[in-house]
Amino acid sequence: MLKQFFIICSGADTDILNSCSKGEQNKYAGIGATVFFTALMAFIAASYALHTVFDNYYTSVFFGLIWGLLIFNLDRYIVSTIKKTGNFADEVIQATPRIILAVIIAVVISKPLELKIFEKEIDRVLLEQKNEYTLANKNQIAEQYTPQIQKLEQSIANLQNDLTTKETEVNALYNTYISEAEGTAGTKLLGKGPVYKEKRDKHDAALAELQQLKIDNTEKIKAIETEIATLKNDYDNQVTTSQPIISNFDGLMARVDALGQLPWLPSFFIFMLFLAIETSPIFAKLLSPKGAYDFKLENEETAIRTNVLQNKNQREALLKTEFAINDRVYKDIETEDELYNYKRKKARELLQLQVDAFFNQQKNIL
Template identity: 65%
Template sequence: MIRRFFVLCSGADTSILNSCSNGEQNKYAGIGATVFFTAVMAFIASAYALYTVFDNVYTAVFFGLLWGLLIFNLDRFIVSTIRKRDSFWNEFLQATPRILLAVIIAVVISKPLEMKIFEKEINQVLLEEKNAMTLANKEQIALQYTPVIENLNQDISNLKGEIASREAETNALYDTYIAEAEGREGTLLIGKGPVYKEKREKHDASLLELRELKQKNGEKIEALEAQIASLQQEYGQNVENSQPIIDGFDGLMARINALGKLPWFPSFFIFLLFLAIETSPIVVKLLSPKGPYDYKLEDEETAVKSWVTQKVSQRKDILATDAALNEKIYGEIREEEAVYAYKKQKAEELLRLQADAFHDMQIKSL
C-alpha cells in the first residue's frame, strides 16, 4: 500500500511498472518518497514563513498546504518527464532546466526553515536593531523639540539672571546704608543722619522693585516651565506612539535580513542539504542505468509515435490520390460533346430570359 502510494508520487506509469521486477518498483517508490517528503518539508517551511507574515495559524496552514501541493506537483512533473536516453550528455541537457527549477525550489524551501532553526540568533539581531532604531527614533523626534526647549530654558535663565542682578544691586545698597550708619563709609559719622536716610530710602525702593521683579519674572518662569513640560510630555507621547512600530519590526523581510547578518556557513550547509534532497530524484534518474521500465515506456511511446506517423502518411497519400482522380475525371468530362451541348443549351436559355426581363423593365419605365 505504501509502496503503491510512493510509486504514484514518482509519476511513473503504474500499468508498465507493475509488469517490471520488484527492484525496479522499489527504485521508483524511493523516488516518489523523496518527492513526497520534499513536499512535506515545503509545507512546513512555507507555513512557518506565512505565520511570520499573517500571525494566524489557520491562514498559515491553509496557504502552506497549497504551497506544499504546488511543490509536490512540480517535483512529480520534473521527475516523470525525464526520459532515459542512450547518451548521458543528452540526458543531462534534457534535465538542466529541471535542475535549475529544483535549485530555485530548494532555496524557497530552505530559507523559512533556516529562520526557524536560527530563530534565537535572529531574535538577538532583531533586538539589537530595535534598540538602535529606538535610540535613533528618540533622537529624530527630539530634533523637533530640543531647539524650542533650549530657547525656553535660555529665556528662563535670562529672567533668573535679571532677578539675580537686581538682587545684587539691592544687597549692595543695603551694605552701603549699613556702612553709613556704622561710620565705616560715606560721611564716616556714626548714626542715622540725612545721608543714612537717603541711602536707606534708595535701598527700600530697590527692594520693592526687586520684589515686583521676582513676582513678575516668577510668573513668566512658571509659564515657560509649563510650556517646557508640555513639550516634554508631547515628545514622550510621540516616542510612545512610534514604539509599537519598532516593536513590530520582526516580519518576514526583517528576519531574512537578520539571517543574512549571521555567519553564512551554517545557512549554506542547510541550503546544500535541501538542494541535495530536491535534486536527488533527478540525480538518481540520471545516474541509474536504463532499466526495464525505461525500455517498456520507450517501446510504448515509440509505438504510438509510429502509429500516428503512419496514419498521417496514409492521409497524405489518400489526399494525393483523390486529387489525381478528380483531375482525371473532370478532364474526361471536358472532352465529352454531350456535356458541351447541354451546357450551351442552358446558357442560351439563360441569355434569352435575361434579354426578355430587361426588355420588360424598359417598357415599364417608358
C-alpha cells in the same frame, strides 16, 4: 498500499510499471517517497515562514499546504519528464534545467527551516538590533524637541538673571542709603537728612520694580515651564508610540537578514542537505541503467509515434490522389458539347431575367 502511493508520487505509468519486476517497482517507489517527503518538508517550512508573516496558525497552515502541493507537483513533473534514452550526454542536457529548478526549490525549502533551527541565535541578533534601533529612535526624536527645550530653558535662565541683576541693584541702593544714615559714606553726616531721603526713595522705587519684576517673571517662567513639560510629554508619547514598531521588528525579512549575520557554514550544510534530497530523484534516474519500465515506455511511445506518422502520410497521399483525380475529371468534361449547350442555355435565361428586372426597376422610377 503505501508502495502504490509512492509509485503514483513518482509520476510513473502504473499500468506499465505493474507489468515490471518488483525491483523496478521498488526503484520508482523510492523515487516517489523522496518526492513526497520533500513536499512534506516544503509544507512545514512554508507554514513556519508564513507564520512569521501572518502570525496566524490557520492561515499559515492553509497557504503552507498549497505551497507543499505546488512543490509536490513540480518535483513529480521534474522526475517524470526525464526519459532514459541510453545516451548519457543527452540525458544530462535534458536534466540540466530540471536540476536548476531543483536547486531553486531546495533554497526555498531550506531557508525557513534554517530560521527555525537557529531561532535562538536569530533572536539574540534581533535583540541587539532592537536595542540599537531604540537608542537611535530616541536620539532622532530628541533632535526634534531638544533645540526648542534648550531655547525655552535659556529664556528661563535669562529671566532669572534679570531678577538677580535687579536684586543686586536693590541691595546696592540699600547699602548706599544705610551708609548715608550711618555717616560712613556719601556726605558722612550721621542722621537721616535730605540726601538719605533721596537715596531711600531711589531704593524704594527700585524695590517696587523688583517686586513687580518677580511677579512678571514668575508668571513667564511658569508659562515656559508648562511649555517645556508639554514638549517633554510629546517626546515621551512619540517614543512610546514608535516603540511597538521596533518591538515588532522580527518579521521574515528581518530574520533572514539576522541569519545572514550568523556563521555561514551551518546554513550551508543544511542547504546542501536539502539540495541532495531535492536532486536525488533526478540523479537516481540519470545514474540508474535503462530498465524494463523504460523499454516498455519507449515501446509504447514509439508505437504511438509510428502510428501517427503513418496516418499523417496516408492522409497526405489520399489528398494528393484526390487532387489528381479531380484535375482529370474536370479536364475530361471541359470539351463535352452537351454540358456546354446546357450551361449556355442557363446563362441566356439568367441574362434575360437580369434585363427584365432592370427594365421594371427603371419603369417604377419614372
